[in-house]
């Protein structure tokens with residue numbers, strides 16, 4: 553299912569030229585190619601003296617012929633002289649080495665170099681283009697605009713960045729028992745935690761215009777909600793109402809409106825997960841159990857969002873960790889276990905019921921337990937750090 557999602561054709565997302573200070577977490581609409589080298593010229597990495605190393609003689613002071621603070625335009629360096637120079641100041645033509653001032657002894661108009669045999673040409677010089685060379689690709693279309701990328705863009709002198717317009721994603725919660733925060737709970741009711749978890753996962757992914765609808769357990773209401781939101785959203789994500797009970801109306805609503813691509817997957821948590829389209833709009837039906845909604849968002853909504861925005865995302869980082877316990881009874885479905893690494897071994901982060909959100913909050917990551925196998929303590933399983941699942 554992940555490969556099906558990743559193959560979803562990208563949306564046509566028009567370009568908005570966004571000021572740098574408003575662009576965090578937006579997605580790039582174009583590749584960014586550097587126009588200028590950074591640093592723009594060779595400059596000093598230290599406060600000290602710039603010289604030609606060949607001019608340096610042990611115990612023979614060199615006259616100081618110019619003083620170059622950062623921001624000044626230097627004169628070419630005369631032979632057998634040196635320049636007083638400061639961190640970030642442009643190197644004078646002819647100089648090939650900077651000696652930090654701690655390794656010198658300043659005299660009236662000259663400077664003596666200590667430990668002169670220890671220097672090498674190029675010492676303490678940050679060469680032109682060390683960070684970025686002109687023509688270098690800085691980022692690709694679809695990349696998230698991160699703090700580091702904003703710094704790079706600013707180092708090019710750009711005032712705006714070409715960003716994709718934000719996606720519009722409608723979240724639909726389902727269920728008569730769900731009430732909004734701030735109200736007293738009546739018997740049988742629970743607070744709507746999924747909206748807050750899933751909408752913040754969307755916000756962590758990138759800049760998204762989130763719309764929200766709640767439907768009671770009614771087929772007509774469910775049909776109307778999906779019908780409307782498919783028309784005015786790039787993507788619709790529902791949670792709950794997707795399983796087999798007669799109060800679960802999502803599948804039937806979708807079947808009457810569009811195309812059911814997949815319903816039910818071999819996975820724990822997340823078994824009743826649904827993928828569909830209404831006209832061209834993709835619909836993801838996440839299960840209502842809070843952990844199932846969270847985990848299926850990470851596993852399926854993220855690749856779909858990446859595909860819609862033409863983001864070439866690296867596959868989620870995982871590493872192998874030995875199990876700290878044995879699994880005698882093979883799982884019927886592959887299971888993403890909320891887990892921690894303790895003394896180099898995977899241990900469960902607590903109750904693995906799909907309604908227990910606290911073990912998700914307390915886990916370092918998800919350990920993938922394959923189906924149909926018993927595993928001995930010490931056998932390796934894949935471990936996915938939760939931070940890289942969310943932000944990677």
Ligand SMILES: Nc1nc2c(c(=O)[nH]1)N[C@H]1C(S)=C(S)[C@@H](COP(=O)(O)OP(=O)(O)OC[C@H]3O[C@@H](n4cnc5c(N)ncnc54)[C@H](O)[C@@H]3O)O[C@H]1N2
Pocket residue numbers: 725726727729730742743744745746747791792793794795796797800821822823824838839840841842844906907
């Ligand atoms: N007979 C069967 N019953 C169930 C099966 C099955 O195969 N056969 N699958 C179980 C599995 S696995 C899951 S997961 C759940 C998923 O059911 P739904 O997606 O239909 O979700 P609901 O029944 O509507 O809700 C499940 C659970 O989650 C709570 N919930 C729902 N929305 C929210 C929300 N916005 N915030 C917080 N909590 C929410 C809801 O109250 C339920 O407790 O089905 C099993 N059943």
Ligand code: MOO
Pocket residue numbers: 819820821822823824839841843844906907
């Ligand atoms: O698939 Mo359900 O998510 O096991 O609880």
